[in-house]
Amino acid sequence: MADVAIRSATTRRRSSASYRFWRRVRQGFLGLAVLVVLVYVLFPYYWAIVSSTKQGAELYQNAFVPALNFTYYRSLFENPVFLGSLVNSTFVAVSTTAISLILGLSAAYALGRIDFPQRRFVLMAILMISIFPQVVVLSGMFELINWLGLYNRPSALVVTYLLATVPFTTWILTTFIREFPRELEEAAIIDGCSHFRILMKILLPLMGPSLASTGILAFILSWNEFLFALTFILTDANRTVPVAIGLLGGSSRYEYPFGQIMAASVTVTLPLIILVLIFQRRIVSGLTAGAIKG
Amino acid sequence: MASVTLKSVSKSYGTNAVIRGVDLDIKDGEFVVFVGPSGCGKSTLLRLVAGLIPVSSGVVAIDGEDVTDVPASKRGIAFVFQSYALYPHMSVARNIGFALETLGIGRDAIRTKVRDVAKMLKVDHLLDRRPRELSGGQRQRVAIGRALVRKPDVFLFDEPLSNLDSDLRMEMRVEIAKLHADIGTTMIYVTHDQAEAMTLADRIVVLNHGLIEQVGTPQELYHTPDSRFVAGFIGSPRMNFAPVSVEGAGETKHLSGPGGFAIDLAFSGQGAGAASIGVRPEAIAITGEGEGRLSGLLERIEDLGHEHFAYARLADDSVWVVRVAGRPPLELKGRMVGLAFRDADLFVFDGDGRRLDHHESHERASAAQFREARR
Numbered sequence: 001m002a003d004v005a006i007r008s009a010t011t012r013r014r015s016s017a018s019y020r021f022w023r024r025v026r027q028g029f030l031g032l033a034v035l036v037v038l039v040y041v042l043f044p045y046y047w048a049i050v051s052s053t054k055q056g057a058e059l060y061q062n063a064f065v066p067a068l069n070f071t072y073y074r075s076l077f078e079n080p081v082f083l084g085s086l087v088n089s090t091f092v093a094v095s096t097t098a099i100s101l102i103l104g105l106s107a108a109y110a111l112g113r114i115d116f117p118q119r120r121f122v123l124m125a126i127l128m129i130s131i132f133p134q135v136v137v138l139s140g141m142f143e144l145i146n147w148l149g150l151y152n153r154p155s156a157l158v159v160t161y162l163l164a165t166v167p168f169t170t171w172i173l174t175t176f177i178r179e180f181p182r183e184l185e186e187a188a189i190i191d192g193c194s195h196f197r198i199l200m201k202i203l204l205p206l207m208g209p210s211l212a213s214t215g216i217l218a219f220i221l222s223w224n225e226f227l228f229a230l231t232f233i234l235t236d237a238n239r240t241v242p243v244a245i246g247l248l249g250g251s252s253r254y255e256y257p258f259g260q261i262m263a264a265s266v267t268v269t270l271p272l273i274i275l276v277l278i279f280q281r282r283i284v285s286g287l288t289a290g291a292i293k294g
Numbered sequence: 295m296a297s298v299t300l301k302s303v304s305k306s307y308g309t310n311a312v313i314r315g316v317d318l319d320i321k322d323g324e325f326v327v328f329v330g331p332s333g334c335g336k337s338t339l340l341r342l343v344a345g346l347i348p349v350s351s352g353v354v355a356i357d358g359e360d361v362t363d364v365p366a367s368k369r370g371i372a373f374v375f376q377s378y379a380l381y382p383h384m385s386v387a388r389n390i391g392f393a394l395e396t397l398g399i400g401r402d403a404i405r406t407k408v409r410d411v412a413k414m415l416k417v418d419h420l421l422d423r424r425p426r427e428l429s430g431g432q433r434q435r436v437a438i439g440r441a442l443v444r445k446p447d448v449f450l451f452d453e454p455l456s457n458l459d460s461d462l463r464m465e466m467r468v469e470i471a472k473l474h475a476d477i478g479t480t481m482i483y484v485t486h487d488q489a490e491a492m493t494l495a496d497r498i499v500v501l502n503h504g505l506i507e508q509v510g511t512p513q514e515l516y517h518t519p520d521s522r523f524v525a526g527f528i529g530s531p532r533m534n535f536a537p538v539s540v541e542g543a544g545e546t547k548h549l550s551g552p553g554g555f556a557i558d559l560a561f562s563g564q565g566a567g568a569a570s571i572g573v574r575p576e577a578i579a580i581t582g583e584g585e586g587r588l589s590g591l592l593e594r595i596e597d598l599g600h601e602h603f604a605y606a607r608l609a610d611d612s613v614w615v616v617r618v619a620g621r622p623p624l625e626l627k628g629r630m631v632g633l634a635f636r637d638a639d640l641f642v643f644d645g646d647g648r649r650l651d652h653h654e655s656h657e658r659a660s661a662a663q664f665r666e667a668r669r
Binding site: 181183184186187188189190191192193195202205206 | 366
C-alpha cells in the first residue's frame with residue numbers, strides 16, 4: 001500500500017489519451033500562431049496586388065478577390081519615365097552590390113585573417129560609420145557629390161549607397177572569415193598559395209552562401225533607398241524607382257493615382273522576391289561540410 | 295631527406311611564453327614524436343618548424359640550412375592536419391594535386407603524379423569524389439597523399455589520428471609506420487596518445503610548459519625517465535606515486551611513506567626531506583597482508599579479459615593500480631593486501647621531481663640497455 005501511495009504522489013502519470021489530447025491542442029495553437037504571422041506579413045502585399053487591379057470607384061469596395069483588370073500595369077509599362085527609373089534602379093543596385101562585395105570581401109579578408117596593429121581600430125571605425133543616420137551625412141554628402149560633379153547622375157547614388165553597404169558587408173564577411181577553419185588556410189599556405197590565391201581559390205568558392213546573403217541585403221538596401229535618391233537626382237529621366245513611384249502623378253491634380261502606385265509597387269517588389277527565391281537555396285546549403293571532421 | 299635542427303627556439307604571444315628555448319637535433323630519416331599534455335606547446339613547436347607561425351627568437355634549420363625566415367611553402371615540408379583540412383569544394387584528385395597546380399606544373403604531369411600517389415595509398419578509386427563523400431579513414435589517406443605528392447624532405451603530422459575511432463586509429467598507425475619504413479623521410483609527429491608515441495617513434499620528445507622535459511628512445515623514457523613528469527606521462531596505466539620522507543645523512547638513507555612503506559637505499563643528491571617514489575603497475579604483484587613493500591585495501595578489480603587492473607587504496611587515500619596478468623584475485627576484493635615489487639623497479643624522485651639513481655636502479659637500467667641492444 002505504501003508503495004502505491006509513494007508512486008502516485010511522485011509520478012502522477014495521466015492516461016495516454018490525455019497526453020495525446022494536449023499534444024493536439026499544442027499543435028493547433030502553433031498552427032494558429034503561424035497563420036496569424038503569415039497573414040500579418042503577407043496581407044499588405046496581397047492588398048497591394050488586389051488594389052492594383054481595381055479601377056476607379058472599385059477601390060472603395062472591400063473586395064478581397066483581385067479584379068484582374070491590368071489597365072494600370074499596361075499604362076505603367078507605356079510610361080517611359082517609369083521604365084527609365086527601372087533601368088536606373090537596376091544599374092544602381094547591381095553596381096552597388098558588386099562594388100561593395102568586392103571591397104567588402106578584400107577588406108574582410110584583411111581584417112579577419114591578417115594581423116596588423118590598426119586592425120581593431122579599423123573594425124571599430126567601420127562599425128561607427130554604419131551607425132550614422134542618413135540625415136546626418138546628407139548635407140555633407142551633397143557637397144561631396146557636387147564637388148565630384150556627379151549631381152543628377154545615377155552614379156552619384158552608387159557612390160553614396162556604398163557608404164551604407166560597404167561597412168555592413170565588410171562586417172558580416174569578416175565574421176564569416178574569422179569562423180573559417182584556420183587549418184584549411186594553413187594547408188593552402190603549405191601548398192604554396194599567396195594571400196590572393198587563397199582568397200580566390202579557397203575562400204571564394206566556399207563563401208558562396210555568405211556572399212549571396214550579404215549581396216541580397218546590399219541589393220535590397222540600394223533598391224529601396226529613398227532619401228539620397230530624392231536629394232541627388234533632379235530630373236525624371238535619372239530617377240530610381242522608389243522616388244519615381246512617390247512622384248507618380250494622376251491625370252489631374254485632384255486625382256491621387258492609388259491604383260497606379262500599387263501596380264508600380266508590385267512591379268518593383270517582384271525582382272526582389274525572385275532574387276531571394278533564387279538564392280535562398282544557396283544561403284541554406286552548408287558548403288563547408290566535409291572540410292573538417294564530420 | 296633532411297635533418298631538422300632547432301636552436302633555442304622560443305615563441306611568445308605578448309607576455310605569454312608558449313615555447314621557451316627549445317634545442318633539438320633530428321637526424322635525417324628519423325621518426326620523432328612530440329608528446330605532452332594539452333597546452334604544452336607541442337602543436338606550436340610543429341608549426342614553428344613548418345613556418346606557419348614565425349619564431350620569436352632562435353633558429354630553425356632544415357638540412358643544415360637556416361630557414362628561420364623562409365616561408366612555409368619553400369621549406370620542403372609537408373603537413374598533415376588534425377582536421378585533415380581537405381578543400382571541400384575540390385575533388386580528391388584536385389586536393390592531392392593542388393600544390394603542384396600552384397607551382398604551375400602541366401596538367402598531364404600532375405595527373406600521373408596524383409595517380410601514383412593515390413594508388414600507393416589505395417584511394418585511386420575515389421579520385422572524383424568530394425571530401426564530404428569520404429569516410430574518416432579515406433580523408434586521412436587523402437590528406438597524407440596531398441603531403442606525399444610534394445615529395446617533401448620532412449613530414450609533419452599534427453595529431454593526425456585523433457579524429458578516428460580506435461580500430462581505424464590502430465590500422466592507420468601501422469600504415470604510417472609502414473610509410474616511414476618505405477620512403478624513409480624524416481618525420482615529426484605530434485600526439486597526446488602515448489601508445490602512438492611508443493609504437494611509432496625512433497625518439498620521443500616529451501614537452502611540458504614549453505620546455506623539453508626529456509628526449510630519448512621509447513625504451514629510455516620508459517625505463518630511465520629523467521623526471522617524475524616523464525615517468526607519469528609514459529606508460530599506461532600511469533606509474534603509481536607516493537610521497538616519502540627521507541632520513542639520514544650518509545650514503546644510505548632511510549625512506550618511509552604511507553602504507554607501511556620503509557626501505558633503506560643508497561643514493562646521492564638528496565638530503566633529508568620530502569621526496570617521492572614511483573612504481574609501474576606492471577612491476578607490482580599482489581601478496582598476502584603484511585607481505586610486500588606496501589599494504590592497502592583492494593577496492594576494485596577490472597577484468598579486461600587478457601589482463602586485469604586491481605586498485606588498492608593506501609593509508610594516505612591514494613589509489614595504486616596493479617596490472618595482474620594471470621587470474622584476477624577476486625577472492626581478495628575488499629581485503630587488505632600487500633603490494634610487492636623488486637627494489638630495482640622502484641623509482642625515487644627528489645623534491646623537485648628529478649629522478650635519483652639508487653644502487654638498485656642500475657640493474658634495471660642495464661637490463662633495459664640489453665633489451666635495446668638486441669632490437
